[in-house]
Amino acid sequence: MIDQVPETIQRMMDYFTAGQRECYLVGGAVRDLLMGRNPRDYDLAVSASTEDVIRLAAETGKNIAYVLPHGVVGIHDEDYNIEISPFKGTSIEEDLGLRDYTINAMAVSRTGRLIDPWGGQADLASELICALGKPEAMLLADPLRAFRAGRFAAMLGFGMEEHTAVALTSVLVRERLQGVAVERVREELEHTLVGAYAARGLQVLVDSGLLECKCSARTAGKTVTVAILPEVAHLQGVQQNPEYHQEDVLGHTLTTVDSIKPEIHLRWAALLHDVAKGTPGVREIRKGKITDYKHEVVGAEMAHRILTRLRVTSQVIDRVVWLVRQHMVLPRGLKWAYKHARDFPDRQSFNRAVSDLFELVRADREPRHLEVDQGCAEKFLSDTAGVPLYLSELAIDARAVVHRFGEGPQVGKIMHDLLNEVRSGSCPNNRDSLLKALERKAARKGRHKRGR
Template identity: 35%
Template sequence: VGSPSARFAEDALRMFRACRFVAQLGFVPEAGILPAIKAEALRVKGLSLFRVKTELHKLLMAPYAGRGMDLMVQSGLAGMPCRIKKEGNYESVPILPELLDLVGVPQNPRFHPFDVWGHIWHALNHSDGSLTLGWAILLHDVGKGREGVRGIRPDGMPSDHGHDKVGKAMAEGILRRLGESEDLVNRVAFLVGNHMHFGPSRFLPDAALWRWLRKEARSGTFRRTKDLQEAFRELGNLCLADMAATTASAESQALARHFANQLFRMAGAMPVHTADLAISGRDLIAAGIPQKVLKRLLPLLLSRVQDRSLSNTSEVLQRAAAIWWEKEKGKGHYPHTSA
């Protein structure tokens, strides 16, 4: 209403709201909006991190999140600091200056029709509306073009070997700087760190996929099978959004979607905790196995199911437990066998 610069001068948060409205509604901003934001962007330094992050979250969960985030980057808002009050003093908090480094960074045209930033914001338009996936897409290629990562292939094309590992560390730093929860930080770090593993894994035998899932199940990152499965669902969605902003054919994207569903199903069959087993300590006690040995027995059963040497069914685990207990008694380690 009236002069954009006057409205932004009244409340600097309106500049972030402009970006959020673009993300939610898919509108192209009026011609005077972008120059007005550029002219007033320094006012952002007086905003609280809480207010900025509230708008940022809404933007990342919006259907046209890529368009809104592109306005944040092109206007310079992403490179501005806001502030947080700690122990009575204000501290400056950079918002997302790392994104500005990605503008104009070239990629191999064989696979990418956009520069690094163009690829990211186009991929972000294919998010599923969750905050976790929004952050993961936004940061999945943040390590590209960096010193020690950017290289040149023998054919003269650019490459970014290792950008997933560098990006994982950068994502952790960015999200902690912005005060995101540790659960969100850890999940986004997992997604950014594994997004390059998805594509090659499509051509691996099932045994190799089970080894990957087992490694993650034993990593300590996940509490239960449902957490592991949710992480792999998000990983599949991240990689599908990633492919949608490349030169990948519709056929390749369909095959990737099929693989994502397969990996999701397999993750649902990989136990992470003994509570994910089809048998409980109470079941084993009822079968005559003493309670005092369960701390040894249940982790052994879990490990064997993770190794795929036992299926996760009550009947199979009951039989394996009985055999193990008979062997233990035979060794003479447990002369008193009452529960």
């Protein structure tokens, strides 16, 4: 297996072992190599102090990107993410015994010897996520490890070992989670969301009750507890109109998450697109049928609150909220384009949002075999490509208006009037036609003044 390790990493291991130190490849890279994957993240454990690790890492000729408080040294490399750390304990076996799950508690020496004291290779073969040692004690050492169980389930598609699954529901673990920063929890959630088996990882978090837990956040100089994702957990068991969905809202949501492209804003949109279904004021029974009218409007408001609470970036929040708000209607015709072009600063942003919306609608409707694909998005964008949606797409700019009418608030109004004339088809979008339109406006303005 050591032959599969990139030469850059092998040379670093050679350098450390040449100094009579032990050096091992550890953690996720070993797991991934055993699974036939090509990892980009490589962790090395070395029998040296933090100071020696920093010095030796610098001597390898690589630039040090960062040094974490617990002694982990990050190496700058264009191709791989490399971290080097001193042994936790006095031996590699002791180091491995302090890790989270058995599949992450393996090491490989420079000679290729596999060190697997906790049976990680067997759990890989059984496709099980199994806690190291006593499951609850392992989780209490770092409660965020509970969310990492969901992350690994989403990444690998593995099931949970029985005792580990029970430990995830521990009351003590829930209490300790309240001291974990919301940013760390969100990071694990987002790793789960973009996993190849995201639905499986999210189901682990729902079944264990972890989404209904709280974590900590700093607000106005104070530390407060905030909810994680109870809104999603509560979708379990919420029935829908069987004419459209056979699954409950959670089941449909998880199917949509798995169906959509693994881009974080799209996965968040898929997770939250039906989050308002079943809520008071939205859920009604009309003529004996379940309805959730306007769930997209209420859902967009809920999505904004949830993502803000979880400290998601404002750029992602804006994209997700817009997608949730619009997901019930496919873009059709110029009227839709004119209306929603106002939501974006330029054509590039508009086109990107339209493509995202078609992708969300496709994933949402896929179980019902409704024909929505990327070709639909391409056709819509092609149909609207020749029509100006923004002032910047007019054949003249504001300078022509200023030249004819002078500066002032009227400039913006006149530019928008011209844009509307072009959209309506009453004026071609070329320089001569637009200048003539300006002259007509000036003439009308002159007649209006004389009439007064």
